[in-house]
Amino acid sequence: MLSTVLDLRVAKRFALVDCNNFYVSCERLFKPALIGKPVVVLSNNDGCVVARSQEVKDLGIKMGVPVFRIYDLIKRHNIQVYSSNYTLYGDLSGRVMSTLAQFAPDVEIYSIDEAFIDLSEFRYRDLTEYGSEIRNRVMQWVGIPVSVGIAPTKTLAKLANRIAKKSGSGVFDLSIYPSIDEILSQVNVGDVWGIGSKYDKWLRDRGITTALNLKYADESLIRAKMGIVGVKLQMELKGESCLAMELIDNPKQGTCVSRSFPKSINELSALKEAIAFFTHRAAEKLRRQKQAASVITIFARTSPFRDNFYSNSATAELTLSSNYTLDLSRVASRLVESIYREGQNFKKAGVIMTGLVSESQIQGSLFDINFDINFDINNDEAKMRSRNLTSVMDTINAMYGRDTLRFASTGVIQVWKTKSEQRSPQYTTCWGDLLEVS
Numbered sequence: 001m002l003s004t005v006l007d008l009r010v011a012k013r014f015a016l017v018d019c020n021n022f023y024v025s026c027e028r029l030f031k032p033a034l035i036g037k038p039v040v041v042l043s044n045n046d047g048c049v050v051a052r053s054q055e056v057k058d059l060g061i062k063m064g065v066p067v068f069r070i071y072d073l074i075k076r077h078n079i080q081v082y083s084s085n086y087t088l089y090g091d092l093s094g095r096v097m098s099t100l101a102q103f104a105p106d107v108e109i110y111s112i113d114e115a116f117i118d119l120s121e122f123r124y125r126d127l128t129e130y131g132s133e134i135r136n137r138v139m140q141w142v143g144i145p146v147s148v149g150i151a152p153t154k155t156l157a158k159l160a161n162r163i164a165k166k167s168g169s170g171v172f173d174l175s176i177y178p179s180i181d182e183i184l185s186q187v188n189v190g191d192v193w194g195i196g197s198k199y200d201k202w203l204r205d206r207g208i209t210t211a212l213n214l215k216y217a218d219e220s221l222i223r224a225k226m227g228i229v230g231v232k233l234q235m236e237l238k239g240e241s242c243l244a245m246e247l248i249d250n251p252k253q254g255t256c257v258s259r260s261f262p263k264s265i266n267e268l269s270a271l272k273e274a275i276a277f278f279t280h281r282a283a284e285k286l287r288r289q290k291q292a293a294s295v296i297t298i299f300a301r302t303s304p305f306r307d308n309f310y311s312n313s314a315t316a317e318l319t320l321s322s323n324y325t326l327d328l329s330r331v332a333s334r335l336v337e338s339i340y341r342e343g344q345n346f347k348k349a350g351v352i353m354t355g356l357v358s359e360s361q362i363q364g365s366l367f368d369i370n371f372d373i374n375f376d377i378n379n380d381e382a383k384m385r386s387r388n389l390t391s392v393m394d395t396i397n398a399m400y401g402r403d404t405l406r407f408a409s410t411g412v413i414q415v416w417k418t419k420s421e422q423r424s425p426q427y428t429t430c431w432g433d434l435l436e437v438s
Contacts, residue, residue, distance in 0.1 A: 012120050012152050012153065012241040013118075013119045013120055013122070013123070013127065013150060013151070013152060013175055014116055014117065014118060014119065014120075014150070014151060014152070014153065014154050014157045014241075014245075015116070015117040015119050015127070015131060015134070015148050015149065015150045015157060016110075016114060016115075016116055016117075016148070016149045016150075016154070016157040016158055016160070016161045017100055017114065017115050017116075017117060017134060017138075017146050017147075017148050017161075018113060018114045018146060018147050018149075018161050018165070019093075019096060019113035019114070019144050019145070019146050020144075020145045020146060020147055020165065020170075021051060021052065021053055021054065022051070022089065022093075022112065022113035022144070023041040023050065023051035023084065023089055024039045024040075024041060024051050024052065024053045025144050025145060026085070026088055026089050026092050026144070027039060027041065027082050027085075027424055029092070029143045029144065030424070030425075031424070034080055036055070037053070037055065037078070037080055038053055038055035038056045038059065038077055038078070038079040038080065039052075039053040039055070039056065039079070039080045039081075039082065040052055040053070040056055040061070040067075040074075040079055040080070040081055040082070041082050041083070041084055042067055042081065042082065042083055042084060043084060044084065044259060044260065045259075045260055045261075045262050046067060046083055047066060047067065047260075048064050048065060048066050048067065049061065049062075049063060049064060049065050049067060049070070050063070050064070050084060051084075056079060059073060059077060059079075061073065067081070082424055083424075085424050088424065089112060090112065092142060092144060093112045093113060095141070095142045096113075096115075096138055096142050096144055096146070097109050097115055099137055099138050099141050099142055100115050100117060100134070100138070102137070103117060103130075103133075103134055103137075104117045104118055104119060104121075104122070105118075105121075106118040106245050108245045108246050116154055116157065116245060117134075118245050119150065127150050127173050127175075128150070128169075128171055128172075128173045128176075131148035131150060131164075131171035131173070132148075132169065132170075132171050134146070134148055135147075135148060135170050135171065145170070146170070147161055147164040147165045147170045147171070148161070148164055148170065148171045148172075149161025149162070149163065149164045149171075149172055149174065150171070150172065150173040150174060150175060151173075151174040151175055152174075152175050152239045152240075152241060153236040153237075153239060153240065153241045153242070153243065154193075154236065154241070154243045155192070155193050155194070155233060155236035155237060155243065156174055156175075156180070156236065156237065156239070157174070158192075158193040159174065159183065159184075159187060159191075159192070159193075159211070160172045160173070160174040162187075162191070163183070180239070181212055181215075184210065184211040184212035184215055184237065185210055185211075185212040186210070187210060187211040187212075188209065188210060188211075189203050189204065189208055189209055189210055189211060189213065189214050190204075191211070192211050192214060192233070192237070193233075194229065194233050195214075195233075199225075199226060199230075202225060203217075206221070211237060214233070214234065214237060215234060215237040215238055217234065219231060219234060222234055253354070253356060254352060254353060254354040254356060255282055255285050255286060255289075255293075255352075255353045255356070256282075256350060256351070256352045256353070257278040257279075257281040257282045257285070257350060257351050258278065258299075258348065258349065258350020258351070259274070259278070259348065259349070259350065260347060260348045261274070261346070261347055261348065261349075264302070264303070264345035264346060264347050265345070265346050266342075266343065266344060266345050266346065268336070268337070268340050268342075271300060271336055271340060271346055271349060272333055272336050274349050275298055275300075275332050275333070275335075275336050275349060275351060276329050276332065276333065276407065277406075278349070278350055278351040279296075279325065279328050279329045279332045279351050280325050280329070280406060280407060281351075282328070282351050282353050283323055283324065283325040283328050283329075283390075284325075284394065286323035286353060286356070286359075287323050287359075287390065287394060289356075290358060290359050291323065291356045291357065291358060291359060292321040292322050292323040292356070292357055292358075292359045293318065293321060293322065293323065293328065293353035293354065293355060293356055294317065294318055294321045294354070294355030294356070294357060295315060295316070295317050295318065295353070295354045295355040296315070296316055296318065296328060296331055296332060296335070296351065296352070296353055296354075297313055297314070297315040297316075297335075297351070297352040297353075297354065298313065298314055298332050298335045298336060298339070298349070298350070298351050298352075299311070299312065299313035299314075299339075299349065299350055299352070300312065300313075300336075300339060300340075300346045300348070300349040300350075301346065301347065301348050301349075302344055302345055302346055302347055303345070303347040306345075308344075310341060310344045312339040312341075313339065314335040314336075314338045314339050315335075316331050316334075316335055317355075318331065321355070321357050323359060323390075324390055325390060325393075325407060326389075326407070328353075329407065332351060393406075
């Protein structure tokens with residue numbers, strides 16, 4: 001077994017770097033007094049727990065539990081509660097990923113708090129020591145604690161990271177462990193990367209309850225249910241790398257911005273404001289992705305837990321793909337009017353942009369020439385003005401904080417705005433917040 005492990009180690013080795021309790025760690029970075037204290041971060045509208053410190057996990061509080069169900073525990077244990085601050089988390093994530101890029105040429109950003117690093121070229125280094133260097137550098141440069149799991153495949157690196165989090169060093173190299181099967185026998189099959197609840201139940205019903213059982217299960221059985229994905233998963237557990245590093249992001253096929261409202265809204269003007277704001281956000285995302293939308297869909301619904309549930313959507317295909325807020329907002333506003341029903345109390349709404357194309361490949365129309373009332377300004381000049389306007393807005397908002405400038409159609413009071421009563425300042429991105437703190 002040991003010789004086999006050594007052969008695998010020479011062939012391929014991956015590290016999964018995962019930020020520990022990431023959202024909580026971001027909050028603690030600027031408030032060191034929170035270190036060692038129980039902390040939770042809540043979802044949009046302060047509804048559910050989406051991040052927990054280890055102290056909170058030790059109290060038995062589960063991920064996703066509605067906050068109203070743990071009010072007694074919050075008071076009894078003086079749990080610190082924060083609203084989610086995705087702008088802050090996103091900025092710190094970017095800093096972590098930039099730091100990881102110093103350690104290897106190939107880094108795959110898997111999620112906001114995880115990244116795979118290809119360490120195959122470092123076969124003559126002590127990778128446990130190298131993993132410690134990674135941890136120390138990220139802590140020194142960014143201030144976020146991470147764990148590093150190292151293994152011959154990405155699937156095994158995921159499992160190695162779970163062990164690293166529980167170890168005192170925060171680093172675990174599975175590729176040099178004497179018996180990988182011993183570890184796999186202690187891992188529930190549902191905890192294997194890529195096994196969801198549906199497959200978990202199906203596998204358990206057939207006596208495949210651990211990662212080790214899955215590794216040696218009948219390949220034809222796995223293929224019949226899970227297809228080639230399941231077979232590759234088995235091969236990964238056997239130490240054969242089948243999942244390549246994804247170094248180039250695939251173009252997004254769609255983007256969605258939606259929210260549940262803290263209080264129901266029943267006025268058309270308020271629903272229009274909310275949709276205009278979501279469209280504003282979606283357009284920003286498209287411009288960051290250097291994409292434009294060809295189709296826009298808006299939807300709104302009442303609470304499914306109340307009588308007379310109402311849900312509706314409307315879609316429009318654009319004559320010319322666009323990522324300009326004004327263009328998209330005009331279309332969205334007309335769509336809202338088509339689905340609004342007087343007397344309905346809307347609890348959620350959103351905007352979906354699909355048919356995405358690269359903004360450099362927008363195909364114009366031979367008949368896309370409209371003249372204004374003075375017959376001296378054509379559509380090309382209007383587009384240039386819109387492009388310049390959005391460019392200036394994006395630049396100012398990047399410098400001084402999101403929504404420093406926004407269109408009036410998104411509203412001023414915003415009664416529908418997401419509830420976030422415990423949100424911390426955007427320390428790294430908003431000068432206004434920094435000035436208030438000082």
